[in-house]
Amino acid sequence: MSELTTTARPYARAIFELASETDTLTKWSETLQFMAAVVANEDARHLLDNPKLTKQEAANVLLTLCGEQLDEQAQNLAKLLAENSRIPVIPAISSLFEALKTEVEGSIDVQVTSAFEMSESAQTAMSDALKGKLGREVNLSVEIDTSIIGGVIIRAGDMVIDGSIQGRLQSMTQTLNG
Numbered sequence: 001m002s003e004l005t006t007t008a009r010p011y012a013r014a015i016f017e018l019a020s021e022t023d024t025l026t027k028w029s030e031t032l033q034f035m036a037a038v039v040a041n042e043d044a045r046h047l048l049d050n051p052k053l054t055k056q057e058a059a060n061v062l063l064t065l066c067g068e069q070l071d072e073q074a075q076n077l078a079k080l081l082a083e084n085s086r087i088p089v090i091p092a093i094s095s096l097f098e099a100l101k102t103e104v105e106g107s108i109d110v111q112v113t114s115a116f117e118m119s120e121s122a123q124t125a126m127s128d129a130l131k132g133k134l135g136r137e138v139n140l141s142v143e144i145d146t147s148i149i150g151g152v153i154i155r156a157g158d159m160v161i162d163g164s165i166q167g168r169l170q171s172m173t174q175t176l177n178g
Contacts, residue, residue, distance in 0.1 A: 004088070004089050004092040005092055005096065007086065007089050007092070008086075008089040008092035008093040008095075008096055009096055011077075011081070011086070011089070011093045012092075012093045012094075012096035012097045012100065013096075013100070015028055015032070015077070015093070015097055016028075016097055016100040016101065018073075019097075019101075020104070025101050025104075025105075028097065029097065029098060029101055031069070031070065031071075031074045032090070032093060032094035032097050032098075033094055033098075034066065034069050035062075035066060035070070035074070035078070035090050035094065036090050036091040036093075036094040036095075038062070038065050038066055039062075039087060039088065039090045039091060040091055044065050047061050047065075048061055048062065048087055048088075055082050055083050055085065056082070058082045058087060059078055059079045059081075059082030059083070062078045062081075062082060062087060063075060063078055063079075066078065099157065102139065103157075106136050106137060107136055107137035107138065107139055108134055108136045108137070108138060108139065108156050108157060109139045109141070109156070109157075110127075110130055110138050110139065110140050110141070110154060110155065110156040111141055111143065111154075111155040111156075112126065112140060112141070112142045112143070112152055112153070112154050112155075113142075113143050113144075113145045113148060113152060113153040113154075113155075113164075114142060114143070114144060114145070114148075114151075114152045115144070115145065115146055115148045115149055115150045115151065115152075115164070115165075116144070116146075116150075117144060118142050123140060123142060126140065126152075126154075127140045130154070130156065134156060138156075147166065148164035148165065148166045148167070149164065149165035149166050149169075150164065150165040151163040151164040151165050151167070151168075152164065153167065
């Protein structure tokens with residue numbers, strides 16, 4: 001995934017700068033999310049991964065699949081990505097763009113992985129605590145993963161707080177083996 005992120009980063013930054021200058025952050029966000037959904041579709045991926053396709057044909061397939069959803073700038077992006085064999089990185093471009101957008105809007109997406117269902121009040125309390133710690137609005141999403149045994153893992157941008165029992169057990173094992 002890090003190779004995709006490295007490849008996608010310059011595209012995401014360039015699109016973000018264009019969108020910021022033209023006050024079209026929301027439009028580009030929706031466009032990139034749509035393109036990412038198209039590329040992530042199994043049938044579309046099967047078509048686009050065909051090694052017999054030329055770069056121009058791959059661009060045409062992507063443009064056809066996206067239909068009227070893409071304006072001229074987005075069509076140019078699709079053609080550029082096809083020309084550079086970068087169509088598979090569209091989901092990573094979309095994700096990085098969203099991260100840049102939320103940062104400039106003063107909010108941050110926080111992914112919480114919990115071993116158990118979290119009540120609405122627990123989610124609100126966690127969101128408020130993170131808002132105080134991070135100094136930004138928090139967009140909290142919660143995922144249940146029983147394999148962490150107990151506790152939570154919090155991911156906010158590059159920050160990871162592993163308060164899971166599984167994480168503590170792994171840390172103790174490393175300490176004892178190290």
